[in-house]
Amino acid sequence: MFRSRLAAAAVTAALAAGAVVGIAPLATAAPAAVAASACVNDLQAAQTSNNAAIAADQANDTKAAFSSNLSTATSLASALADCAGQPPVVGANILTASATNATAIIYNLLGAAGSALRSEQATASSISQALANAT
Numbered sequence: 631m632f633r634s635r636l637a638a639a640a641v642t643a644a645l646a647a648g649a650v651v652g653i654a655p656l657a658t659a660a661p662a663a664v665a666a667s668a669c670v671n672d673l674q675a676a677q678t679s680n681n682a683a684i685a686a687d688q689a690n691d692t693k694a695a696f697s698s699n700l701s702t703a704t705s706l707a708s709a710l711a712d713c714a715g716q717p718p719v720v721g722a723n724i725l726t727a728s729a730t731n732a733t734a735i736i737y738n739l740l741g742a743a744g745s746a747l748r749s750e751q752a753t754a755s756s757i758s759q760a761l762a763n764a765t
Contacts, residue, residue: 667712667764667765668708668712669709669712669713669716669720669764669765670761670764670765671712672705672706672708672709672712672713673705673709673713673724673757673760673761673764674761675701675705675708676702676705676706676709676727676757677754677757677758677761679698679699679701679702679705680698680699680702680727680731680750680753680754680757681754682694682698682701683695683698683699683702683734683738683746683750684747684750684751684754686698687738687743687744687746687747687750688743688747690743691743692738692739692741692742692743692746693738695734695738695743695746695750696735696738696739699731699734699735699738699746699750700735702731702753703728703731703732703735706724706727706728706731706757707728709724709760710724710725710728713760713764716763716764716765717763719759719760719763720760720763720764723756723757723759723760723763724756724760726752726756727753727756727757727760730749730750730752730753730756731749731750731753733746733749734746734747734749734750734753737749
C-alpha cells in the first residue's frame with residue numbers, strides 16, 4: 631500500500647512538473663500589444679481624411695474635398711503637438727503636409743479639383759513619410 635501511494639505521488643509530481651514546463655513557455659510567448667501613440671493616431675486620422683479628399687476631388691466634388699481638407703488640417707495640427715518628441719523628420723513632414731493641404735483648401739475653394747488633387751497627393755506623400763518615421 632505504501633508503494634502504491636509512493637508511486638502515485640511520484641506520477642503526480644512528474645505530471646505537475648511536466649505541466650509547469652509545458653505551460654510556462656505559453657505564458658511568456660504572447661507579448662502584450664503595444665498601443666499606437668497619439669502622434670501615430672493623429673497622422674492616421676490625417677491620412678484617412680486626406681484620402682477622402684482625394685476621392686472627392688477625383689469625383690470633381692470640391693465641396694466634399696474642402697470639408698475633408700479641413701479635417702486633415704485639424705488632424706495635422708493635433709499631430710504637430712502630439713509628435714513633439716519624435717525625430718525631426720516627422721515634424722518636417724507634418725509641416726510640409728500642412729502647407730500642401732492648405733494649398734488644396736484654397737484650390738477647392740476656387741473649384742479647381744485637378745490642382746487640389748495634386749496638392750492632396752503631395753500631402754499624402756508627406757503624411758506617409760511622417761508615419762514611416764513616427765513611433
